[in-house]
Structures are given as structure tokens and as C-alpha cells.
Amino acid sequence: MLSNSTYNLMEIATVISKGLHRYETFNHDAKGCQPCQQILTEMKQADERLLERIVSHVRQHLDKEKDAKAA
16 A cells, blocks of 8 residues: 555656646747746746656655565
């Protein structure tokens, strides 16, 4: 069974991952506004970095929970 922390992180990663593809549409819609496009690009990059960080940490949680279960 997953800990609440692991489950929550996985849920957050899912939400971020599902949202990443939308930035292309948002950026297309903002094609007349360079500042909007810059903001959206920065937001997408931040979400990508955050997703990588969360996934890495989830792996740590899963390894720890696996080791605890084996003991």
C-alpha cells in the first residue's frame, strides 16, 4: 500500500503531466501577445522541471516503501 505522501505526489505529477500539452494551445492562442507567450513558455518550463523533481522523489518513496515492506 502506498503512503499518503507517495500517492499525493503521484496525483500531483499526473495533473502536471496532463496540463503540459495544453501550453502549446495557450501559446498559439496568445500569438498576438509576446509577453503572454513568454509567460506561458516560462510556466511550461517550470512545470517540466517540477514534474522531473516530483517523479524523482516518487521513485525514492517507492524504493523506501519497497525496502520497508521486504523487511
